Amino acid sequence: MKIIFIIPPNTHYIEPYSFVKADKSNTVRPYLGLLYVAAALRNDLGISVRIIDSNAEGLTLEKLKKIIAREAPDIVGFSVLTFNLLNCMEVSRLIREHSPATKICYGGWHPTLYPRETLELECVDFIVIGEGEITFKELALAYNRGKRPADKELSKIKGIGYRTAEGKLQINPHREVIGELDEMPFPAYDLVDVGKYSNLLACTNNSVTIMTSRGCPQGCIFCDMRRTPYRFRSPGNIMDEIKFWVGKGVHEFFIQDDNFTINRKRTIEFCTLLIEADLGIKYKISSRVDYLDEEVMRYLKKSGCYRIYFGVESGSQRILNYLEKGIKVDHIRDAFRIAEKYGIDRCAYIMIGCPTETKEDIELTIRLIKEIRPDHLHCSICTPMPMTYLYHKLMSDGLITHDYWLEFAGRPDPSFKTPFISRFFSPEELRKMQNSIQREFYMSPRIILREIGKTRNARQFLAKAKMAIDVIFR
Numbered sequence: 001m002k003i004i005f006i007i008p009p010n011t012h013y014i015e016p017y018s019f020v021k022a023d024k025s026n027t028v029r030p031y032l033g034l035l036y037v038a039a040a041l042r043n044d045l046g047i048s049v050r051i052i053d054s055n056a057e058g059l060t061l062e063k064l065k066k067i068i069a070r071e072a073p074d075i076v077g078f079s080v081l082t083f084n085l086l087n088c089m090e091v092s093r094l095i096r097e098h099s100p101a102t103k104i105c106y107g108g109w110h111p112t113l114y115p116r117e118t119l120e121l122e123c124v125d126f127i128v129i130g131e132g133e134i135t136f137k138e139l140a141l142a143y144n145r146g147k148r149p150a151d152k153e154l155s156k157i158k159g160i161g162y163r164t165a166e167g168k169l170q171i172n173p174h175r176e177v178i179g180e181l182d183e184m185p186f187p188a189y190d191l192v193d194v195g196k197y198s199n200l201l202a203c204t205n206n207s208v209t210i211m212t213s214r215g216c217p218q219g220c221i222f223c224d225m226r227r228t229p230y231r232f233r234s235p236g237n238i239m240d241e242i243k244f245w246v247g248k249g250v251h252e253f254f255i256q257d258d259n260f261t262i263n264r265k266r267t268i269e270f271c272t273l274l275i276e277a278d279l280g281i282k283y284k285i286s287s288r289v290d291y292l293d294e295e296v297m298r299y300l301k302k303s304g305c306y307r308i309y310f311g312v313e314s315g316s317q318r319i320l321n322y323l324e325k326g327i328k329v330d331h332i333r334d335a336f337r338i339a340e341k342y343g344i345d346r347c348a349y350i351m352i353g354c355p356t357e358t359k360e361d362i363e364l365t366i367r368l369i370k371e372i373r374p375d376h377l378h379c380s381i382c383t384p385m386p387m388t389y390l391y392h393k394l395m396s397d398g399l400i401t402h403d404y405w406l407e408f409a410g411r412p413d414p415s416f417k418t419p420f421i422s423r424f425f426s427p428e429e430l431r432k433m434q435n436s437i438q439r440e441f442y443m444s445p446r447i448i449l450r451e452i453g454k455t456r457n458a459r460q461f462l463a464k465a466k467m468a469i470d471v472i473f474r
């Protein structure tokens with residue numbers, strides 16, 4: 001039995017809310033979700049698993065077509081975000097044409113949010129809702145026992161959707177989330193070429209992305225993770241993964257958790273283990289500004305944390321309240337001040353164009369940025385993402401007049417553009433402000449000199465210079 005997971009080439013590009021040039025930059029990151037699903041499968045004999053990351057490997061549709069026709073896999077799995085749905089569909093059509101017996105399974109955020117609409121797409125045979133490790137394994141094992149499993153067998157697999165023998169759409173009850181993350185095998189990094197993933201702002205040539213928790217207890221209304229069950233790996237388990245990589249010569253880690261410092265005790269324990277092990281590693285994390293104090297920051301720095309990505313969002317308390325961010329502007333000031341004191345790089349994620357945001361609110365954000373002096377800045381335009389609380393709120397307030405994400409999920413159209421919903425600014429005005437905020441920040445002598453000083457080699461210098469030119473001349 002042969003299973004291939006495919007990350008499709010980025011042929012379609014749905015304009016994002018983030019800074020367009022940064023979004024299109026040459027940073028290629030691994031799909032950790034897929035690596036976890038692949039790892040869970042491999043302990044089972046008789047299943048061959050392969051991952052094709054078209055973007056990391058530089059594969060075109062033409063090359064993929066040849067691979068699909070040659071390999072004729074039993075199942076192909078895709079990790080589908082609403083934003084890469086069109087790309088996944090394009091490759092799925094190739095599969096239908098060149099390997100018609102292959103079953104196609106969509107997992108990830110998009111089918112989880114829109115199960116019925118996804119399953120209705122002609123090029124989809126199965127969907128997996130929520131976490132895929134156990135669900136997909138059950139599905140694969142059912143297939144491994146013979147040809148198509150009977151409906152009765154499929155009906156027992158929690159968290160899948162499929163067409164019955166009669167052609168009816170069936171969505172099974174959801175599966176409970178995985179409680180014990182320590183029991184999961186580490187992501188199947190050996191199935192991809194780690195060296196092909198790049199990050200413009202990394203400080204070594206060799207870094208690995210890891211995830212140490214899932215879910216988030218916070219309630220920010222624009223985020224998909226809002227109040228999802230928070231679970232975390234133990235410090236010892238994370239150390240095992242880090243030591244594995246150190247043994248392979250990797251000394252830099254990107255901890256991709258939405259908020260690494262939610263559990264203060266765990267954070268300090270983890271840092272203590274790292275300090276004791278003295279592995280000489282560096283790592284970066286994301287954190288909320290209100291989950292860090294002087295003591296935690298000291299531990300982070302001592303254990304090798306060199307950068308923290310903070311969701312600042314706005315300098316206007318009114319907008320922070322609207323977004324249900326649960327922080328005060330002073331929390332932002334404090335976190336940036338303490339991190340600076342300990343010599344940790346600070347990246348501020350801000351957003352403009354929140355539905356009720358005025359020019360004065362945006363001015364407050366710009367003023368705050370000048371005050372807290374981040375080392376990196378990422379300015380997005382507030383976008384109601386599919387099925388988020390913000391999206392539903394704007395629909396009930398009448399600012400969104402029809403459910404355009406649902407429409408897109410049902411009839412994915414390449415001409416779709418992400419709408420920006422602002423009472424006071426046009427999309428063009430928002431883009432202009434976003435560009436000028438980014439440009440002003442990255443053209444300041446403080447940032448230019450710092451970046452030159454931190455550049456590792458000629459390749460990184462050229463990549464940074466290209467990005468700078470894009471930012472300045474956009």
Ligand code: B12
Nearest residue numbers: 016032033077078079081082084107108128131132136224
């Ligand atoms: C890392 C990351 C990225 C990375 C890598 C993407 C990836 N899919 O891994 C990059 C930088 C490329 C990225 C880009 C974007 N991202 Co992003 N990203 C994340 C982030 C922070 C972590 C993803 C992750 O590794 N999670 C951990 C793993 C274990 O979970 P998982 O990916 O969900 O996978 C599990 C299940 O979903 C399922 N599963 C996943 N894939 C598959 C496949 C199969 C076959 C099966 C069976 C199961 C399965 O099983 C996995 C294991 O349990 C998430 C937030 C989050 N915490 O999840 C946002 C998130 C996924 N991103 C999001 C968005 C909006 C974007 C962008 C549009 C941002 C932008 N630029 O404006 C772009 C879109 C790019 C594109 N064209 O696809 C949204 C998705 C919303 C949606 N409806 O699609 C999220 C949820 C953020 C948010 N809070 O709103 N992102």
